[in-house]
Amino acid sequence: MTQTTLTRAGRPAPAAAPAGREAPGDARRWWGLAVLGLSQLIVLLDGTVVNIALPSAQADLGIGDGARQWVITSYALAFGGLLLLGGRIADLVGRKRTFLTGVAGFGLASAVGGAADGAGMLFAGRALQGAFAALIVPAAMSLLTTTFTDPRERGRAFGVFGAIAGAGAAAGLLIGGLVTQYLDWRWCMYIAVPVEVVVLIAAVPLLSDTGRRAGGRLDVPGAVLGTAGLAAIVYGLGEAESRGWGDPLVLGLPAGGVLLLAAFVLWQARTPHPLLPLRILRDRRRAGALLTAGLAPVAMFGVFLFMTYYLQVVLGYSAVRTGLAFLPLTLAMITGSTQLAARLVPFVAPRTIVVPGLLTAATGLLVLAQAGTGTPYATRVLPGLVLLGLGMGSTMMTVMATATAGVDPQDAGVTSAMVSTAQQVGGAVGTSVLNSVAAGATQGWLAGHPGAPVTEATVHGSSTALWWVAGLLVLTAVPAGILLRSGGPRQGAGRA
Incomplete structure (x- = not known):
């Protein structure tokens, strides 16, 4: 068991930086925080940036009123449903490697959505954005967690990261309005491409990883149960406004999702390599x-x-x-x-x-x-x-x-x-x-x-x-x- 040295105040004293790791005051880690924060900003911004642009996209691509919610729902479903899987992939494959993969994929998915010539292509681009965002977010947060371990620096780092996360959704509304009014709704998608290129280039020298978990394996059954359960609940309740709460789909999908999540918990308690260690x-x-x-x-x-x-x-x-x-x-x-x-x-x-x-x-x-x-x-x-x-x-x-x-x-x-x-x-x-x-x-x-x-x-x-x-x-x-x-x-x- 690792021994922890305490200060006079009773709090853990900052550990000495291991060989090859930056000292707590190393400025490079703070530049790395800027890179992580920028990636978080664009992910959360893309969750809201299309809200104001939706009427223009609907008219341009001929999307029906019954299907237009998928521009938003496809992103939220893929993002929320795959986050646990993305977090475990980051732990097993490596946080930096997962982060870089997510950033590159998010940029490509944004280009696909912006170039959409029909509703299906736009929905697919948004779903891919959500899937790659599910790699970026847990990898970024875990890199932040393992980089800033000193309590004071940790508080400052999470303060900056939390502010960026909170600003992303609101900034998306402002940028969506500007882009839609003065350019074209497609730029609400394209805007992520140059930002992710900058993040990708800067992340390679600025971010460092503590390595991957030896001997770990991906819990595929757990991933299927957890993702399907969350997706069923979110999708079922998301249809309540248009279908009504008495609709069989609205009642059945959340109930099925709860059962799937219960099975997920039982499986996590039994499998030797759980997706979510209880x-x-x-x-x-x-x-x-x-x-x-x-x-x-x-x-x-x-x-x-x-x-x-x-x-x-x-x-x-x-x-x-x-x-x-x-x-x-x-x-x-x-x-x-x-x-x-x-x-x-x-x-x-x-x-x-x-x-x-x-x-x-x-x-x-x-x-x-x-x-x-x-x-x-x-x-x-x-x-x-x-x-x-x-x-x-x-x-x-x-x-x-x-x-x-x-x-x-x-x-x-x-x-x-x-x-x-x-x-x-x-x-x-x-x-x-x-x-x-x-x-x-x-x-x-x-x-x-x-x-x-x-x-x-x-x-x-x-x-x-x-x-x-x-x-x-x-x-x-x-x-x-x-x-x-x-x-x-x-x-x-x-x-x-």
Whole structure:
């Protein structure tokens, strides 16, 4: 067992850099962080950049209303469904090698989508983007985890990485508006190609890996069960808005997905080479961090969904102005991540940051829920977005650092993938439920107010959904406060 030296404060002292590894202050590692952050930015940006461009792409390629959601769903399904597999591949094949493969593949997939001459080719390009993103994200996070081990540097590194991750989705809306309005929707896909070329060139000299896990094997049955289960749940709930909650497909697929995931857990407990070693989940703090990572992003998904429509349809904003309206949210998330959480993580228990962060974000949602058809942006939307950004930025940075702290190097990739999987799947499931809540509230309001403007009913439905997600964040703060009671998981807590 490795012996750990403690400082007078009782915290692990930074270990001396092994031969061939950079010292903790080596500037090259911080340039490597910039490369990892840029790759994370483009992956998350591509998750939202097509939202504003979707009407133009639909008209250009003749995509029917019943199929247009696949432009978004194909990316989310491939990304969320394959993250665990991508994390284990990173652990077995090598993190740097997996990262480079994912970056190259993502660039090629973006070119395919941008050159699409029909709906099928665009859907395929988006699905390939999601599949290669499932390689990039866990490899990048595990490289970050194994590179920055000093508590102070780790907090700073995760603060920067978390801010970039949080900014990606909001930046996608702004860039999507600019590109769609002044260029062409295809550039929403092409934009990733030159960025990934830069990342690929810079990553080769700047990133280093601790090696691969000797004697490991890929758990193919586990990969099939886990990926199929997640995909069934996300796809089934994603169809709820168009088909209705009573549709056999909407009811059957999530139920089947739950059964597949139960079989996945049973298989992981029995196989000698599991895709997801269950020992990772035995630490109370890591389990609490993953639970929070799955529930908190529902707030961001819901705000992007409802506030984009509110700004463009109700307030009459253009695509570019809508993107600009989200910038305060981005800046607030960066501030919460780098200036609040990153400074506190090395010194306080995670719940000291996460619980106030969740409550602050919930307060922001309640402010946004008060916005009406004639409400000025500055009096309701702006303060709501700022509060939401501060709360979510500090919460998600702390959750990422806590979930990946103390895990053994051979499990770093799959642990990182668990964080991203929780975010993607939780957000996708939450969005489907919120859509249903908003639709029901809208229809109920119209039934009780015959002849009233549709925009007023829509605002009522969106406000109702925002109240629900604010309540979810308050409820999430309870287990977070119980489980995240001390610093990050113990070093080696992930060991068998």
